[in-house]
Amino acid sequence: MQLEGKVAVVTGGSLGIGAGIVRRLAAEGAAVTLDYFSHRDAADTIAAEITSAGGKAQVVQADVSQVADVQRLIAQAVSAYGRLDILVNNAGVEQPTPFEFVTEQQWDHQIAVDLKGAFFAAQAAWRQFIAQGGGGAIINISSVHEELPMVGNSVYCAAKGGLRMLTRTLANELAKHNVRIVNIGPGAIATPINAATLNDPARKAALLGEIPLARIGTPGDIANAVVWLATDQASYVTGTTLFVDGGLMIYAGSL
Numbered sequence: 001m002q003l004e005g006k007v008a009v010v011t012g013g014s015l016g017i018g019a020g021i022v023r024r025l026a027a028e029g030a031a032v033t034l035d036y037f038s039h040r041d042a043a044d045t046i047a048a049e050i051t052s053a054g055g056k057a058q059v060v061q062a063d064v065s066q067v068a069d070v071q072r073l074i075a076q077a078v079s080a081y082g083r084l085d086i087l088v089n090n091a092g093v094e095q096p097t098p099f100e101f102v103t104e105q106q107w108d109h110q111i112a113v114d115l116k117g118a119f120f121a122a123q124a125a126w127r128q129f130i131a132q133g134g135g136g137a138i139i140n141i142s143s144v145h146e147e148l149p150m151v152g153n154s155v156y157c158a159a160k161g162g163l164r165m166l167t168r169t170l171a172n173e174l175a176k177h178n179v180r181i182v183n184i185g186p187g188a189i190a191t192p193i194n195a196a197t198l199n200d201p202a203r204k205a206a207l208l209g210e211i212p213l214a215r216i217g218t219p220g221d222i223a224n225a226v227v228w229l230a231t232d233q234a235s236y237v238t239g240t241t242l243f244v245d246g247g248l249m250i251y252a253g254s255l
């Protein structure tokens with residue numbers, strides 16, 4: 001097990017990619033605090049699976065758009081397991097809407113969950129890392145859309161683009177205490193967030209045509225990258241983005 005004795009927090013950990021990350025971190029020996037926003041049953045089921053297999057997991061409800069909630073989330077992880085080593089900012093929302101119809105509420109909500117939430121969770125984790133000493137890792141689940149424009153999804157792209165610069169900037173500021181911060185940029189992963197595309201055969205076929213490895217990714221593909229970035233094997237990696245996208249970012253057309 002690669003993360004024995006480590007303590008992790010995963011936001012939005014009850015569904016999709018977050019659930020896959022929680023399961024993998026726990027399987028590698030980490031004690032995981034699993035934040036959920038809306039699916040308590042799913043969160044409890046994952047935590048029960050982990051504890052019945054001999055692992056450590058607790059469930060905490062927190063809305064990452066609320067600064068007090070993310071501070072409480074980190075505090076509860078430390079209270080239960082005595083320290084913090086890994087923060088995974090996974091929670092995210094996406095409300096594709098043509099630019100002319102985007103409302104102030106849509107802007108505020110997506111920026112608050114996708115960017116502000118990650119910022120203040122990182123700040124709370126950073127304070128704990130300094131207090132305990134010894135470094136730490138912050139892993140943000142960004143998107144290929146931190147770099148790749150997407151028509152009709154301007155707010156999501158702005159939020160993930162913001163996350164890109166946040167990581168690059170903070171990596172400089174956090175390095176002095178051996179705290180690393182890295183983004184993972186998933187491509188198309190089979191989860192509820194993009195069910196509309198994946199359930200539409202024509203849209204799914206068009207998407208597959210732009211993925212050199214010609215398959216939709218799984219939460220496990222992202223979780224594998226999280227585990228590697230959380231271990232000392234990635235101790236020289238900070239301030240960058242690892243795209244886990246089957247080659248979507250470098251798609252250059254088909255023969």
Ligand SMILES: NC(=O)c1ccc[n+]([C@@H]2O[C@H](COP(=O)([O-])OP(=O)(O)OC[C@H]3O[C@@H](n4cnc5c(N)ncnc54)[C@H](O)[C@@H]3O)[C@@H](O)[C@H]2O)c1
Nearest residue numbers: 012015016017037063064091092143186188189191192193
């Ligand atoms: N699925 C993909 O193809 C894909 C691609 C690129 C990036 N991503 C990113 O991966 C992350 C996970 O997405 P997913 O595909 O698993 O989607 P999902 O909708 O299945 O999961 C999103 C999670 O975020 C949680 N969440 C939403 N609002 C929250 C809030 N206010 N506070 C706390 N948690 C909240 C949800 O409850 C859920 O657990 C997101 O940041 C998303 O932008 C996903």
